[in-house]
Amino acid sequence: MTRVVGMSVGRNRRGRPIQDGGAAIVEDGEIIVAISEERLNRDKYSPGFAAALEYCLDSEDLSVSDIDAFVFSNCLGYPLTPDLLDRHVEESGLDIPQSKQVICDSHHRSHAASAFFTSTFDEALIFSIDNTGNVLRGDYGRHHLNGLERTSIFYGDGTEVQLDGRYHDECSELGLGAAYKYVTLYLGFKSYKDAGKVMGLAAYGDGDLAEYRLFDDDWNCLIESNPYDRAGAVRQCLVDQGFDPGPRKQGTDSPSSLQKEIAWLLQRELERVLIEMVQHHVKRTGCQTLCYAGGVALNCVANTKLLTETPLKRLHIPPAPGDYGQCLGNALYGYYIHRENRDWTKLTHTYLGRPYSDEEIEAALHQTSADIVSWQPESVERFVAEAIADGDIVGHFAGGSEFGPRALGNRSILGDPRQKDTRDYVNASVKFRESYRPFAPTVLKERYTEYFEGKPRPSSKFMLLAQPIKAEKQDEIPAVVHANGTARLQTVSSDGNPRFHAIISEFDRLTGTPLVLNTSFNLSGEPIVETPSDALSTFRRSGLDYLVLNEYVISDRDNGDD
Numbered sequence: 001m002t003r004v005v006g007m008s009v010g011r012n013r014r015g016r017p018i019q020d021g022g023a024a025i026v027e028d029g030e031i032i033v034a035i036s037e038e039r040l041n042r043d044k045y046s047p048g049f050a051a052a053l054e055y056c057l058d059s060e061d062l063s064v065s066d067i068d069a070f071v072f073s074n075c076l077g078y079p080l081t082p083d084l085l086d087r088h089v090e091e092s093g094l095d096i097p098q099s100k101q102v103i104c105d106s107h108h109r110s111h112a113a114s115a116f117f118t119s120t121f122d123e124a125l126i127f128s129i130d131n132t133g134n135v136l137r138g139d140y141g142r143h144h145l146n147g148l149e150r151t152s153i154f155y156g157d158g159t160e161v162q163l164d165g166r167y168h169d170e171c172s173e174l175g176l177g178a179a180y181k182y183v184t185l186y187l188g189f190k191s192y193k194d195a196g197k198v199m200g201l202a203a204y205g206d207g208d209l210a211e212y213r214l215f216d217d218d219w220n221c222l223i224e225s226n227p228y229d230r231a232g233a234v235r236q237c238l239v240d241q242g243f244d245p246g247p248r249k250q251g252t253d254s255p256s257s258l259q260k261e262i263a264w265l266l267q268r269e270l271e272r273v274l275i276e277m278v279q280h281h282v283k284r285t286g287c288q289t290l291c292y293a294g295g296v297a298l299n300c301v302a303n304t305k306l307l308t309e310t311p312l313k314r315l316h317i318p319p320a321p322g323d324y325g326q327c328l329g330n331a332l333y334g335y336y337i338h339r340e341n342r343d344w345t346k347l348t349h350t351y352l353g354r355p356y357s358d359e360e361i362e363a364a365l366h367q368t369s370a371d372i373v374s375w376q377p378e379s380v381e382r383f384v385a386e387a388i389a390d391g392d393i394v395g396h397f398a399g400g401s402e403f404g405p406r407a408l409g410n411r412s413i414l415g416d417p418r419q420k421d422t423r424d425y426v427n428a429s430v431k432f433r434e435s436y437r438p439f440a441p442t443v444l445k446e447r448y449t450e451y452f453e454g455k456p457r458p459s460s461k462f463m464l465l466a467q468p469i470k471a472e473k474q475d476e477i478p479a480v481v482h483a484n485g486t487a488r489l490q491t492v493s494s495d496g497n498p499r500f501h502a503i504i505s506e507f508d509r510l511t512g513t514p515l516v517l518n519t520s521f522n523l524s525g526e527p528i529v530e531t532p533s534d535a536l537s538t539f540r541r542s543g544l545d546y547l548v549l550n551e552y553v554i555s556d557r558d559n560g561d562d
């Protein structure tokens, strides 16, 4: 038996840990457990791996001595050296012998491994695209002046992931992820982590700025690299083309038409360059299969266009394509690096957290000071379906948590997609977030074609594609129709998540609609809940009507007395 643990140790130039830490264990080719650090220390985007490693080892009843290799990558600086890694490990208080420490020599190779080795393909093109990975060349103290991993092309074959080329890697050159970051900040958002909000906002643009470019015909970014004035660099890029959009925008709660149009332009440019790159590499290699990771692969609108506007036949994106997935990529890289044969372990689900027992739930209920009542209905699936059909909003907690940023049923807030009010209510009173942000539906896989254009794709299992909703169905499910008539949907099958499938089937029996509104179980700015106590805490601070913890239903005493 071979067991490999993956983690990442990114540090910035001042030695501060960078974001999105976690740990994962691969055992004989199978991912047996994985979790992000933020879920455990409740600090969103948290770096580090100490709590995640402890969680992974404890949940499988393992110790350091049971692990054959601990595989690490980093980000921002040059790739790790053995001495530097040993120092990081020691500083983290872990007792991992240097003989078991393995280095993944590239942040983008780790992304590539997370994509290729979770696919079912024996050969594939692999794209790793994010804001920045490791330093490739240059020795400048200022990170942005170096040549960086921005857009990397790999080729996967069996157990190997070989570098095939790079773009945007000259010194002081921006790439696709960096351009998205710059424009996100220009638009007035606080962090590049708000890129998903910009993608949602882009749907409200009309294309008034269609004549302008952020990348040239050779895919070079037209925005100058300037981390001291990113907004000024974006403005200058458009000024150079004869249009002055003014200084950095203030406030994003009620975006102006200019903010919507610039978001539209950014999204159009991202899609244009990605589509052209895929077309080029498919033509060059003859390979019509793509595995794709890095933070840019979270852009589900662009992902969908890769399937509809290029010759690609197959696309696989792992459930955590961003830097949370580094731990998984490292574990898989470390597992395959010395192997000749591939173990064809199919990633059928992302529920890679540990389940919680009835005793743990009862203990959490016992400890809460909230004035609540709890009970166990005869059928919890039927209870949830009936509550949603009655217009209630339900926090649903069951089994192991999802690995990655999407809630896929086990840590989800569920609502009625037929009521337009559901979206506004959940935005304003449950999750406390901007009113223009869309909500996703989860649909029974076997009923997909009744509601959505095209056919169900494997990446929809992980909520990574945005598909057009059939025109005649949009009035039936207004709470999950985005401004452009699409939805970032999840398909669920009876073997992928039997309980969630049963809830939606019951909802369909009651209402004739085989889908529900599904959003992650967290408040704005907080990580998704992991434990029963986290779920209770979120329930108390939100406008949820019911909380479901495995077989238990919880409500406020007032609500329960109705």
Ligand SMILES: [Fe+2]
Pocket: 107, 111, 130, 131, 132, 133, 294, 295, 322, 323
């Ligand atoms: Fe990355």
